[in-house]
Amino acid sequence: MMRFITILTLIALHSMASASEFKHVGDFLLQSHFKLVGQQLTPIPMKPIAFRVFTDGVKIRVSAEGDEESHTTFEIYRSDGIGRQRPGAGALEVIPGLQAMSNVGGTLRHLRLSRESMTITTFPGVSDQTIVSYAVAAEPAQASTTPAEKPLLKP
Numbered sequence: 001m002m003r004f005i006t007i008l009t010l011i012a013l014h015s016m017a018s019a020s021e022f023k024h025v026g027d028f029l030l031q032s033h034f035k036l037v038g039q040q041l042t043p044i045p046m047k048p049i050a051f052r053v054f055t056d057g058v059k060i061r062v063s064a065e066g067d068e069e070s071h072t073t074f075e076i077y078r079s080d081g082i083g084r085q086r087p088g089a090g091a092l093e094v095i096p097g098l099q100a101m102s103n104v105g106g107t108l109r110h111l112r113l114s115r116e117s118m119t120i121t122t123f124p125g126v127s128d129q130t131i132v133s134y135a136v137a138a139e140p141a142q143a144s145t146t147p148a149e150k151p152l153l154k155p
Contacts (some may be wrong), residue, residue: 021056022054022055022056022059022061023054023055023056024052024053024054025053025054025055025060026052026053026115026118026137027050027051027052027053027065027137027138027139028050028051028053028117028118028135028136028137028138029048029049029050029051029135029136029138030046030048030049030050030051030133030134030135031134031135031136032132032133032134033046033131033132033133033134034131034132035129035130035131035132036129036130036131036132037128037129037130038128044131049064049065049135050064050065050138051063051064051065051118051135052064052065053113053118055076055098057076058075058076059073059074059075059076059100060073060074060076060098060100060111060113061073061074062074062111062118062120072102072104072109072120073102074100074101074102074109074111075100075101075102076098076099076100077099077100077101078098078099078100079098079099080094081094081095081096081097082094082095082097082098082099082112082113082114084114095114095116096114096115097112097113097114097115098111098112098113098114099111099112099113100113105125106124106125106126107122107123107124107125108122108123108125109121109122109123110123115137116136116137117134117135117136117137118134118135118136118137119132119133119134119135120132120133120135121133
């Protein structure tokens with residue numbers, strides 16, 4: 001855990017020197033995707049999607065694997081951890097992680113990122129729906145990953 005916090009600090013410090021340089025921090029595989037309307041939870045059929053995540057310490061970019069040109073950019077607003085409640089554990093625990101948001105064209109997106117998972121919650125501007133996408137950490141799909149590109153969010 002301390003390694004993760006140290007890495008996040010190094011990323012933030014490095015971003016001051018070169019804010020436009022994004023570094024690969026992890027790959028995630030979409031596990032579930034659902035729509036919430038009122039009290040109705042509806043699973044959305046999906047194909048497996050791998051996401052690649054990059055950061056410059058100030059912003060996070062999320063793109064579908066193989067399509068890094070198209071991405072969603074989130075601004076980090078909290079880097080002191082995220083809350084998590086394990087099934088049957090009861091108490092809320094804080095683990096290393098980031099929270100970020102994006103507001104493009106009236107659609108608000110919230111990102112929760114840890115080394116274990118990524119959750120993107122989408123709130124369309126003129127809708128009563130909330131879309132939640134949950135992905136878990138995955139190994140990089142490319143065998144030619146260089147040491148500099150190895151995921152920083154993996155233990």
